[in-house]
Amino acid sequence: MTGRKEIARALLPLVGVVILLAVWALVNGLRLVDPVLLPSPAATFRTLWEGMVGGKLGVDFVRTVVRTISSTAIAAVIAIPLGILLGSSEKLYRSVEFLIDFFRSTPASAMFPLFLVLFGVGDRTKISVAAFGAGLVILFNVAYGVMNARKTRLLAAKVMGASRTRVLFDVMLLESLPQTFVGLRNGVSLALVIIVVAEMFIGSTDGLGQRVFEAQQLFDMPGMYAAIFAAGALGYALNLLFLLIERRFVHWAGR
Amino acid sequence: MTSAAASMASGLVSGFDESRRTAPHVTIRGLSKRYPDAVIYDNFDFDIPRGKLISVFGPNGCGKSTLINMIAGLVPADAGEVLFDGRPLSRVKFGYVFQNYREALFPWLPAFDNIAYPLKLMGVPKAERKRRVERLVAHLGVKIDLALYPYYLSGGQQQLVSIMRALIVEPEILFLDEPFSALDYEMTLFMREQLQRVFMETRTTTVLVSHDLEEAVYLSDYVLLLSRHPARVVEFVPYDAPRPRTDKTLTESSFVATKAHCLKLFQQEVRRG
Structure with a gap:
């Protein structure tokens, strides 16, 4: 029963x-x-299957994955240490809070022309715009995670004789992990959005964005739907991946 | 004549209590603390006797927790001096147990590593840390699976882990800030027994902030009754029933009389404000 x-x-x-x-x-x-x-669901999923297994869609899928992951990785490497630094001093964070909030609110797509000038047409531009967008989201979350570390836990460490550095590494860092993962999940989703848009409009020869755009131009509707589903599956999978990593490493979150 | 009665008698005669033969453990002189809206302590003097369990009791907001937080260095005093056998806090090993065990333990460490953490801070090697935690566990007869993360333990078990974390450094003084007030009644009763056992095993000087008069009297050798702020000592009430105290203790006339006496003083204080 x-x-x-x-x-x-x-x-x-x-x-x-x-x-x-x-x-x-x-x-x-x-x-x-x-x-x-x-087109019919059957035709669409046949196109999706054939494209992903040995077709061009699979190649584009991999290109987009590589770009999204690289930009998120670059963003994380820069934003996590910076977020910890800013978060560990509330004064420091307040002094740059406006800048972070301002650029966080600026649509990253509006930065394309600037980055095109800086890095030219190519992967560097796409990846750096996505890293910029994702980085600010991660930075903001990490800093807040550190700032909102439970006061009692910090006091407990202090009262046991932990130095400032020990408190930072043994307590603050771990305290901020749940919020850091929120940042990483939001960051990777944003990076994917930016990468797909960049692939559509700034001189790409591959990637899911380019695939969708090209299929539309050629009026290959099953191909377009297949590429859209592939992008959707990718976004969902990335989010799921980070959730699984989070559950593994931040087992105490929400308990 | 029992020895307790004898010491009481001699106390009456000489005006000198048995426990004061030995020098006080902690001397507090001229302690002052002002918050924006109130003067909590103004030139406060007090001696904490050695090897005794004292409870701090008083009206709400009189600064019970502030007192032990200042002694333990969690809250800076505006003025005054606290010395442990003539030494400053920085040279003293002490333990502190928070009311909010959920936020005081580290959820990313198993209970065992939580208990061992202060030793890690002191640079004790891993094997030695393990040995010392195991020794403490055996000493206190604790039956908790310490491989578990704190959030898998009950509230009482978590607070017991907190107390063990405070005891692992073999502190010369132990502070507890309303340690059982977040627990249900059943768990509170159990934890009182655990704390009494810890005290009987270690005889560590213990300062317990309590908001429960029954608990304060039941557990302690002395009840420190504080007035409304600025806090002064209303009375330092001795209670010398033999340990281990049990449920039966609660109905004995000496317990009832001591509790009634404390309650009378407490209510006078409350009305005065």
Whole structure:
């Protein structure tokens, strides 16, 4: 009895997917929308499968993954130490808070022309704009994580005789980890958005953004939908990946 | 005549209490503390006797916690001096137990490593740390799976881990700031026994801030009754029932009388404000 209930519960998230596919197939089957604009689910997923396994879509997928991961990694390497530094002194953070908030609020896509001038047309521009956007998100979260470290925990370390450096490394750093992971997850999502947009519009020959754009230009609708699904799957997978890493390393978060 | 009665009698005769034969452990002189809205301590003097468990009790906001926080260096005093056998705090090994065990323990370390952390700070090698934690566990007869992270333990178990973390350095004085007030009644009763056991095993000078008069009297050798702020000593009430004290102690006439006496003084203070 309970076993059956558990299975039903586990299948619940699939209900929405099934409904979407059913509506899609129905609309397609009844020719409610021009089939050129909306190909059948079967045709779309066939294109997705063939593209991903040995086709060009797979190559583009990998390019986008590499760019997104590199920009997030660069952002993390710069923003995490900087965030810890800023967060460990509230005065220091307050003095640059406006700048961080301002550039965090500036759409990263508005920075494309500037970065094009600085780095030219190529991967360096795409990766650096994405790193810029992701970096600010990570920085802000890390700094807040450090600043909001539980006072009692810091006092406890101090009262046991921990030096300032010990408190920083043994307590503040770990205290800020849950918030750091929030920053990393938001950062990687933003990096993906920026990379895909950059691939569409700044002289790319590969990547998922370029694939979507090119398919649209060629009116290859199954190819376009396939590329969109690939991008969606990538975004979802990256978020899931960081969640799993977070659960592994920040086992105490929320407890 | 029992020895307790004898010492009471001699105390009456000479005006000199048995425990004061030995020099006080902590001397507090001229302690002053002012918050923006109130003077909490103004030229406060007090001696903490050695090897005794004293409870600090008084009206809300009179500065019970502030007192031990100043003695333990968590809150800076505006003026005054606190000496431990003539030495400043920086040269003294002490333990401190917070009310909020959830925020005082490190959730990223298993309970065992939490207890060993002060030793790590002192640079004690890993094998020795392990040995000393195991010795403390055996000494106190603690039955908790210390490989678990704190959030898997009950509130009482977590606070017991906090107390062990404070004891691992073999402190010469132990401070506890309302350590059981976040626990349910059943757990509070259990923890009182644990603390009494710790005290009987180690005889460490212990200062307990409490907001529960029954607990304060039951556990202590003396109850330090503070007035409304600026705090002064209303009375330093001795209670010398033999240990281990049990449920039966709570119904004995000496306990009832001491508690009633403290309550009377406390209520006088509350009304005075």
